[in-house]
Amino acid sequence: MSSFSTSLSSSSPFLSNHSSLINSDPSRRSLSFPQGINLDDLCVRSKRKLVQSSVAVGDGAVITKSSSAEVKTEPLSIPSQEADKLVIESNGGEQQSTVSITVVGASGDLAKKKIFPALFALYYEGCLPEHFTIYGYARSKMTDAELRDMVSKTLTCRIDKRENCGEKMEEFLKRCFYHTGQYDSQEHFVTLDKKLKEHEGGRLSNRLFYLSIPPNIFVDAVKCASSSASSVSGWTRVIVEKPFGRDSKTSAALTKSLKQYLEEDQIFRIDHYLGKELVENLSVLRFSNLIFEPLWSRQYIQNVQFIFSEDFGTEGRGGYFDHYGIIRDIMQNHLLQILALFAMETPVSLVAEDIRNEKVKVLRSMRPIQLEDVVIGQYKSTTKGGVTYPGYTDDKTVPKDSLTPTFAAAALFIDNARWDGVPFLMKAGKALHTRSAEIRVQFRHVPGNLYNRNSGGTNLDRTTNELVIRVQPDEGIYLKINNKVPGLGMRLDQSNLNLLYSARYSKEIPDAYERLLLDAIEGERRLFIRSDELDAAWALFTPLLKEIEEKKTIPEFYPYGSRGPVGAHYLAAKHNVQWGDLSLDQ
Numbered sequence: 325m326s327s328f329s330t331s332l333s334s335s336s337p338f339l340s341n342h343s344s345l346i347n348s349d350p351s352r353r354s355l356s357f358p359q360g361i362n363l364d365d366l367c368v369r370s371k372r373k374l375v376q377s378s379v380a381v382g383d384g385a386v387i388t389k390s391s392s393a394e395v396k397t398e399p400l401s402i403p404s405q406e407a408d409k410l411v412i413e414s415n416g417g418e419q420q421s422t423v424s425i426t427v428v429g430a431s432g433d434l435a436k437k438k439i440f441p442a443l444f445a446l447y448y449e450g451c452l453p454e455h456f457t458i459y460g461y462a463r464s465k466m467t468d469a470e471l472r473d474m475v476s477k478t479l480t481c482r483i484d485k486r487e488n489c490g491e492k493m494e495e496f497l498k499r500c501f502y503h504t505g506q507y508d509s510q511e512h513f514v515t516l517d518k519k520l521k522e523h524e525g526g527r528l529s530n531r532l533f534y535l536s537i538p539p540n541i542f543v544d545a546v547k548c549a550s551s552s553a554s555s556v557s558g559w560t561r562v563i564v565e566k567p568f569g570r571d572s573k574t575s576a577a578l579t580k581s582l583k584q585y586l587e588e589d590q591i592f593r594i595d596h597y598l599g600k601e602l603v604e605n606l607s608v609l610r611f612s613n614l615i616f617e618p619l620w621s622r623q624y625i626q627n628v629q630f631i632f633s634e635d636f637g638t639e640g641r642g643g644y645f646d647h648y649g650i651i652r653d654i655m656q657n658h659l660l661q662i663l664a665l666f667a668m669e670t671p672v673s674l675v676a677e678d679i680r681n682e683k684v685k686v687l688r689s690m691r692p693i694q695l696e697d698v699v700i701g702q703y704k705s706t707t708k709g710g711v712t713y714p715g716y717t718d719d720k721t722v723p724k725d726s727l728t729p730t731f732a733a734a735a736l737f738i739d740n741a742r743w744d745g746v747p748f749l750m751k752a753g754k755a756l757h758t759r760s761a762e763i764r765v766q767f768r769h770v771p772g773n774l775y776n777r778n779s780g781g782t783n784l785d786r787t788t789n790e791l792v793i794r795v796q797p798d799e800g801i802y803l804k805i806n807n808k809v810p811g812l813g814m815r816l817d818q819s820n821l822n823l824l825y826s827a828r829y830s831k832e833i834p835d836a837y838e839r840l841l842l843d844a845i846e847g848e849r850r851l852f853i854r855s856d857e858l859d860a861a862w863a864l865f866t867p868l869l870k871e872i873e874e875k876k877t878i879p880e881f882y883p884y885g886s887r888g889p890v891g892a893h894y895l896a897a898k899h900n901v902q903w904g905d906l907s908l909d910q
């Protein structure tokens with residue numbers, strides 16, 4: 325196996341047009357994006373931004389002023405009464421700014437598992453601004469000390485910098501506070517506001533609210549946060565967790581309600597798959613390597629597969645899951661977002677709106693999904709090696725007669741010039757034999773393949789090139805190529821050109837939530853879902869979901885820990901495809 329080199333020649337037309345190389349060690353060169361984001365070091369951009377002067381205006385609008393005096397304005401409306409309140413922070417520090425992050429639903433699973441650890445990781449890496457405060461907010465009664473104790477149990481340090489880990493944790497925890505309150509109480513948010521102001525100490529205050537609560541209370545919390553705890557001098561942004569509704573209607577209603585209190589630019593709809601390193605890398609792979617983009621169409625690609633599997637069931641989340649099912653939980657958001665990034669046309673720039681415009685076009689070009697192009701399944705109990713694994717309906721929070729799919733496979737099509745006729749297969753399941761997420765690109769056969777005649781036992785009809793982007797675990801990219809078996813004869817073999825991230829980079833890959841939280845703090849919207857993207861995603865899936873539910877389609881049962889329903893193979897075969905993850909030489 326050989327490994328790809330990721331270094332790029334400075335004579336590359338891409339680089340000369342759009343970017344420059346920064347890193348003195350040529351073996352570790354990485355691509356610098358137009359905005360100067362160096363993917364090798366997450367915080368380069370943060371540090372760069374922190375030396376920028378910032379002028380915050382009204383509801384989430386931010387004007388950034390670089391030290392070279394070039395002023396870039398994000399396209400937001402600036403209420404005129406707010407314009408009077410402009411406070412300019414110069415590099416000399418006329419007025420310093422601060423960020424207050426409130427985790428709403430701080431006592432919950434996601435906050436403990438992901439949000440606080442991600443905030444700590446950002447702090448640890450020096451990515452948070454000098455002045456910041458973190459508040460946990462929930463109904464549960466807790467003191468600051470109890471919150472810190474809860475949070476401390478989940479914190480870990482980057483493997484390469486363990487020495488001062490304990491010290492950093494202590495410092496971080498001192499910046500964490502807790503406020504008990506109801507999600508629909510203006511009064512409780514007013515008290516939060518007072519506490520935040522004390523910490524902000526008269527600095528220009530920017531506020532980020534992370535809604536880590538069940539969706540039925542999103543709007544109450546947004547109403548109270550925006551009316552009683554918005555920043556008066558800086559920006560106020562709200563990260564909203566999925567689910568964003570259950571279908572087109574409920575999603576539109578949620579958006580409408582949120583927009584009563586927030587501008588679209590203040591709403592950061594999170595899809596944590598967009599924050600995963602290999603998903604971020606998709607565009608880099610496509611648009612910075614000459615060898616891929618010319619092949620990226622129906623002319624050379626036979627099919628594309630988006631595969632998500634988990635080797636555990638819905639244990640503990642059955643109540644939530646039963647209301648949504650795997651299509652809403654994984655396909656309509658995570659897999660569809662990856663598909664849109666994969667299939668979009670080259671954006672005008674890497675600016676958020678340019679990328680999101682292209683993604684929407686893909687989503688709106690997709691053909692309505694037909695029920696006959698979908699297979700659904702549900703896991704059942706099984707006993708292996710003396711251990712009994714529960715079935716989905718064994719969960720006490722799930723109705724015994726639930727038909728909710730825990731597995732689904734679907735064939736989707738993009739009716740545009742680039743992708744006409746190419747099946748985009750999706751497969752997502754819980755309680756399968758393995759945990760992984762990957763994108764597989766299967767290329768067409770070599771026309772008139774010379775070696776078919778003397779392949780010496782290798783079936784070259786099967787061994788087409790395949791590009792695999794393994795999102796997790798063991799992040800990597802590999803390309804299956806055909807090569808000659810060394811020796812005097814002429815036998816062909818298939819091998820992998822393999823870029824395994826852990827072998828190539830000593831740096832630990834940041835968790836998706838780290839990237840996304842940092843983006844939200846910096847006002848970078850590229851990886852968040854715009855409302856028209858969301859509408860297009862729901863428009864695609866809503867008729868299918870309705871049909872499945874109205875017809876009470878019975879899912880195909882599959883044993884816990886298996887490879888899923890056999891129906892998925894028939895679906896792929898119908899489109900002349902084999903699932904890449906199930907082939908012997910995957």
Ligand SMILES: NC(=O)C1=CN([C@@H]2O[C@H](COP(=O)(O)OP(=O)(O)OC[C@H]3O[C@@H](n4cnc5c(N)ncnc54)[C@H](OP(=O)(O)O)[C@@H]3O)[C@@H](O)[C@H]2O)C=CC1
Pocket residue numbers: 429430431432433434435462463464507535536537538539541565566567
């Ligand atoms: N957990 C995960 O892995 C993922 C979660 N999400 C989404 O993130 C959000 C938070 O998830 P998670 O942390 O698992 O949620 P939880 O069910 O743990 O809820 C978070 C907090 O909200 C409060 N809460 C729970 N139920 C209610 C209710 N009915 N009425 C009022 N308050 C309630 C509780 O705090 P208190 O009682 O103290 O007020 C709880 O600690 C959800 O929208 C979820 O869909 C998205 C992806 C993954």
Ligand SMILES: O=C1O[C@H](COP(=O)(O)O)[C@@H](O)[C@H](O)[C@H]1O
Pocket residue numbers: 596634653654761
């Ligand atoms: O959004 C969700 O994602 C998780 C899987 O996320 P991962 O980053 O661990 O792969 C999934 O378990 C959950 O059901 C879903 O709501």
